[in-house]
Amino acid sequence: MEILILLLVLVIVVFAVTDVRRSLITRPVFRIFKKILPPLSDTEREAMQAGDVWWDGQLFSGRPDWHQLHAMTPPTFSDDEQAFIDNQLETLLAMLDDFRIVQQDRDLPEEVWQYLRKERFFAMIIGKEFGGLDFSPAANSHIVARIATRSLSAAVSVMVPNSLGPGELLSHYGTDEQKQRWLPALAQGDEIPCFALTGPEAGSDAGAIPDTGVICEGEHDGEKVLGIRLNWDKRYITLAPVATVLGLAFKLYDPDGLLGEKKAIGITCALIPTDHPGVVTGDRHYPLNQAFMNGTTSGKDVFIPLDWIIGGVEYAGKGWRMLVECLSAGRGISLPALATATGHTAERMTGAYAYVRQQFGLPIGKFEGVQAAMGKIGGTNYSLESMRRLTVNALCQGKSPSVVTAMTKYHMTEMGREVMDAAMDIHAGKGIQLGPKNYLGQGYMATPVSITVEGANILTRNLMIFGQGATRCHPYVLQEMDAAANPDEEAGLREFDKLLMKHIGFAVSNVFSSLFMGLTGSRFNQAPVSGETGRYYQHLTRMSRVLAMAADVSMLIMGGDLKRKEMISARLGDVLSHLYMASAVLKRYEDDGRQQGDLAFVHYALQHHLAAIGKAFEGFFDNFPNRVVAYTLKFIAFPFGIRFREPRDEVLQQISESMMEPGATRDRHTFLCYWKDDAEDMTGHMEKAFISMLAMKEVYKTLRKAEKRGDIGADLHGDALVDAAIAAELIDATEADKLRETERLRKGAIAVDSFKPGTIENVSFYKKPTKRSRKSSTAEEA
Incomplete structure (x- = not known):
């Protein structure tokens, strides 16, 4: 007992007496800690x-305050945002024909480009004082996601100017002169921006970019000025083929000490008009059969003045910090919006298809194998939408939680892939055959795009x-x-x-x-x-x-x-x-x-x-x-x-049944999915067939019973089914008309697109991009 007491006193002395503790415990641990500290570039x-620490810090602490989570007020739309969503966004969605965009034109139609510029879809993050919309992250996310349910190519074209790029960098770091020069033009669509970071030798390791800028004297506008001699070679740059202004990341050097003693200044960002001498743009990539503009840019011995550095000379060498701080838009808004769009579309359309498509006299959604996949789609979509909302909540609070946005980007894009795989399994041939009525195929092919960009998922997770x-x-x-x-x-x-x-x-x-x-x-x-x-x-x-x-x-x-x-x-x-x-x-x-x-x-x-x-x-x-x-x-x-x-299986079955029931729950879970009340529309044809068949549910039950009794023939469809039902006096004239229309819609919904010989072969593989003028047609008319 005496020994235990002595040991306890000794421990108390060691820890309680500051000088003793520092000498015996803290100093040795301090030295060890400095040795094992991971080296950081x-x-x-x-x-x-x-970035900021947010709810992720609570979870990592081991002591999450759930009341604090519940106290966070969900973001809402302002009157201006809601009006834009109800009007301009709906008008745009009705204009989009994704089959034409992707398979025929391989570009957005000119009228869509003009509408996007006129209505300032490219200016959602630009302040109103510069003519932008100044929308919240919540509105930005909603708009991009809803467009993505209609056309991924259109959604990417909208999201990139509102994500990491010149607009955001100028808004946060630009000089007053740069903001006045560029932001109004970007807001009005007179300038189309892109941002060039990734190159052949530097993807995830952006710090290894070989693109360089050297401080030197050169000629600009007929005068000899201090500037930067640039050399770069970039790829995978969205909007580069049509951009009029190029944001560029490069390593800046000052070998002659013209700015100071530091020779290697570091990663720097500059803004360059694409018609500046030596700037090369125009070549397109072809990203998995998608039509959004993505391509290369390069420049050799391109001289620019120092004041083209975003933020001015004082931000020379601070480019990487600027980029990392602004990555939250791409990781926390844009790419999660695309993944959530996948979930909303897959849940709504798969639920409809699983009811409309019948085998062995039953909707395929009644078979347990299909229900397992449906349960995964519905349950995963609930997580996708939940995660989108919570992350946007942080951004709306002015937070920039870098760890949260990294988690969001990785897991949501991977979950989007899982949902799309399950939806394709259920749709089978309906999802494989591309055409005007295929609402899954292009999204399926485009899924790896989101997984690859803004930091490849392997890097992000590991x-x-x-x-x-x-x-x-x-x-x-x-x-x-x-x-x-x-x-x-x-x-x-x-x-x-x-x-x-x-x-x-x-x-x-x-x-x-x-x-x-x-x-x-x-x-x-x-x-x-x-x-x-x-x-x-x-x-x-x-x-x-x-x-x-x-x-x-x-x-x-x-x-x-x-x-x-x-x-x-x-x-x-x-x-x-x-x-x-x-x-x-x-x-x-x-x-x-x-x-x-x-x-x-x-x-x-x-x-x-x-x-x-x-x-x-x-x-x-x-x-x-x-x-x-x-x-x-x-x-x-x-x-x-x-x-x-x-x-458990019963949970999957409950979800699958809910997905095949119209009403508040289905609408609440799939509100981002756009569909038009048109039997020829990409998604509308399935929705109309689904609603019509549900309205005729009791009639179909009567006909199935009659078939089992032998009152009508087996495996009858379309007009043959209607005629047999009339002959057997199972339906009246009014029901016959409704059944005939329902059968027409059903057959149209389960059909797949086909093309006359020569139709597909005559579509050119490559369409050269039209260089966007610096003034929109609206501006020219004005």
């Missing part, structure tokens, strides 16, 4: 410091989400890194000492809390709501705590090697991501008023995300290099094993 450090999230979202690690990097070692040590004590308390608390929650099945965790979703909050709080424990141990054991252990870190990133997605689902369910019709979708989403968390942890424990630590962690976190499972 300049671009990595800038990426790490850019390096960014946890690699950046572990540092940014952790309550103490980033501050400890700053302390360790302090050139004043003693000052750094003092700050590190304060943080280390907090970190130790945090880690110890996570270990014991994880074990307690594992032994009690999370049942003592508080939930902000009761009812069927209350249990999910308890599970998610527990998984958040386990993640915090696993992350701390991983960083302690592997240190800088964790950066290279991509498979390990990616699994922890998956845990964080699915915690975020599950949070989004619960938030949406509450925001929508806990709709009873949504419960099956909510159960699917939450059960799927928890199962994915369990799978990620299983892989983490199985592959953690220190096996003793791995077994210990697994026992603490899951003393009775990982027991989360994918949704």
Whole structure:
């Protein structure tokens, strides 16, 4: 007993007496920490410091405040935004013929280009003081997503000027002179922008771009001025073939010290008119049969004045930080909008098709194999829309959560691919045969585009989400890194000492809390709501705590090697991501008023995300290099094993039945999907057939019974079915007319497009882009 008391006193003295603690504990740990600290390149450090920590920080802390999540007010549209959505957007959607755009013209029709410019679709992020629309991220996301349900080529053409590019960079960093020169012209559509970052040798590693600019003297507008001699070769640049102004990222050098002592200034962004001498644009890529303008640009010995640097000379070398800070638009708005459009279209059209398409006398949506795929579509779409809303919520609050937008981009584009695959499986030939009535084929082919751009998904999952999230979202690690990097070692040590004590308390608390929650099945965790979703909050709080424990141990054991252990870190990133997605689902369910019709979708989403968390942890424990630590962690976190499972069959069946029922739930889940009340329309033909068949449901039941009794022949369709029903006196004249129309719509809906010989062969493979003039026709007329 005396020894135990002595040891306890010794521990208290060591930790309580500051000088003793710093000497015996903090200083050795400080030295070790500096050694194992993962080395960061300049671009990595800038990426790490850019953006905000938001709800992701709560989830990473192990102590998510669910009341704080619920208190976030969902964004709404302003009067101007709603009017634009109701009028200009609807007009545009009615103008779009995706088959003509993609298969025939391989470009947007000139009248569409003019309408986009006239109505300022390219100016949603530009301020009203410069003639832009100044729309919120919520309106931006809604508009891009709804266009994407009609034409991905049109959606990409709209989203790029409103994403990472000259408009956004100028709005945030441009000089007053640059803003006055360019933003009004961009807002009116007199200028078409593109931004050139990616090149043959630099994709994900943007810091390795070989494109260069050298500070020197040269001639501009007949005068000798100080400027930059540029050389670049870029590819994959959307809108480059038709752009009139080019945003360019390059590495800037000052070998003669004309700006100062620094020779290698760093990544810089400049704005260059495409008709400037030496600028080359026009060549097109052909991105997976899509018609949006995407191509190359290059320049050799192109001289520009210094004031063409975005933000002026003081922003020379700050280009990478500028780009990273602005990436939230592409990662958090545009690409998630495309993925959500896929979900809305797939759920609405697949539900209709599964009812309209019949085999063995039943809608194919009544067969369990089809129901499994339908359940996945509906449940995943619920997560997609939930995640879109929550991420847009952050952006509307003025936040720029870099980790959240990385998670959103990766998982939503991958989920969009899964939804499209399931929809194509159900539609079979209807989805394969391209033509004016195929609403899936082009989206199916275009899915890899979203997955590839704005940071390829492999990079995003394996390096960014946890690699950046572990540092940014952790309550103490980033501050400890700053302390360790302090050139004043003693000052750094003092700050590190304060943080280390907090970190130790945090880690110890996570270990014991994880074990307690594992032994009690999370049942003592508080939930902000009761009812069927209350249990999910308890599970998610527990998984958040386990993640915090696993992350701390991983960083302690592997240190800088964790950066290279991509498979390990990616699994922890998956845990964080699915915690975020599950949070989004619960938030949406509450925001929508806990709709009873949504419960099956909510159960699917939450059960799927928890199962994915369990799978990620299983892989983490199985592959953690220190096996003793791995077994210990697994026992603490899951003393009775990982027991989360994918949704049960009955949940999938409930979702599939809901997808085949018209009404508020279906409309609420698929409101982004555009369809026209036209039997010849791309989506309208299926919607009209679906509604008509449901209206005649009882008549079809009567006819099926008559067929079984032998009162009418088997396998009758169309006019033959109507004539037989009349002859057997099963329907009256009014019902006969309705049935005849319904059969016509049904046959049109299950039909696929075909073409006369020579029609397809005579369509030219390549259509040279029309260089957009600097003035729209509207401006010229004025």
